[in-house]
Amino acid sequence: MGTPPDPSLALCARDVRKSFQIGGREIEVLHGAHLELKCGERLCLMGASGAGKSTFLHVLGLLEEPTEGEVWLQGKSAWTLSMADRAALRNRHIGFVFQAYYLLPDLSALENVVLPVRIAHSYGSVRFNKSRHEAEAAELLTKFGLGERLRHRPNQLSGGERQRVAVARALILGPEILIADEPTGNLDTGTGERVLDLILDEQRERALSLLLVTHDQRLSRRCDRTLIMEDGQIQADSTVVIPQ
Numbered sequence: 001m002g003t004p005p006d007p008s009l010a011l012c013a014r015d016v017r018k019s020f021q022i023g024g025r026e027i028e029v030l031h032g033a034h035l036e037l038k039c040g041e042r043l044c045l046m047g048a049s050g051a052g053k054s055t056f057l058h059v060l061g062l063l064e065e066p067t068e069g070e071v072w073l074q075g076k077s078a079w080t081l082s083m084a085d086r087a088a089l090r091n092r093h094i095g096f097v098f099q100a101y102y103l104l105p106d107l108s109a110l111e112n113v114v115l116p117v118r119i120a121h122s123y124g125s126v127r128f129n130k131s132r133h134e135a136e137a138a139e140l141l142t143k144f145g146l147g148e149r150l151r152h153r154p155n156q157l158s159g160g161e162r163q164r165v166a167v168a169r170a171l172i173l174g175p176e177i178l179i180a181d182e183p184t185g186n187l188d189t190g191t192g193e194r195v196l197d198l199i200l201d202e203q204r205e206r207a208l209s210l211l212l213v214t215h216d217q218r219l220s221r222r223c224d225r226t227l228i229m230e231d232g233q234i235q236a237d238s239t240v241v242i243p244q
């Protein structure tokens with residue numbers, strides 16, 4: 001295990017490799033990717049389709065195990081922890097927003113947002129209090145313009161509304177890190193802009209460390225730095241600061 005990274009980093013990935021087994025063949029998708037996300041910064045990750053951005057985000061978000069490499073947060077090398085400890089770390093410190101929302105279809109908007117709190121309760125890190133946590137979730141959803149949609153199921157919501165529920169779910173436990181994989185990718189331009197505004201407003205208010213994957217240049221211009229991923233690696237010279 002390497003040395004712990006500088007504490008000014010919210011997330012640090014070193015030499016991440018990831019292979020998949022396809023039809024008995026091993027295919028390496030990430031070939032030693034590095035990334036440093038500073039506390040409170042907005043970092044954008046771009047790159048061609050198939051470059052490995054989502055795969056990298058899943059490793060960074062502790063959702064998918066790398067074949068090799070380290071991911072550090074909260075002073076811990078997350079992939080050396082037990083599965084339970086890693087899941088608890090992810091649950092409390094990382095919010096994840098997916099392009100395809102991934103809300104649970106049988107739960108209401110409110111229940112989807114409260115779900116991470118119930119999970120945190122099962123890890124023993126939060127004591128679930130139904131009325132208090134439902135009130136917190138309702139407050140967040142109301143702030144996001146969904147006060148009239150609390151009891152709606154995902155299939156009764158528009159794409160933009162679903163993504164706003166997903167952002168609320170990602171933020172309900174007050175994580176320091178928010179990882180978003182093409183959060184506006186399924187939305188039309190206007191709806192996507194509103195979801196993005198909401199994410200960036202929350203980033204500012206909460207001083208979140210934000211890692212955002214996008215294909216949209218306009219979105220990257222609203223971030224502090226942009227990294228480029230090419231063929232499973234972060235380009236060494238890709239710390240582009242795109243002018244405003």
Ligand SMILES: Nc1ncnc2c1ncn2[C@@H]1O[C@H](COP(=O)(O)OP(=O)(O)OP(=O)(O)O)[C@@H](O)[C@H]1O
Binds near residue numbers: 052
């Ligand atoms: N579970 C998996 N099993 C096998 N191969 C996979 C798996 N997940 C991803 N891959 C492969 O890894 C490569 C990178 O995929 P990934 O989804 O990370 O790309 P991406 O940069 O996010 O692309 P996009 O911009 O289209 O979302 C692709 O060639 C893909 O086929």
Ligand SMILES: [Mg+2]
Binds near residue numbers: 054055
């Ligand atoms: Mg992707």
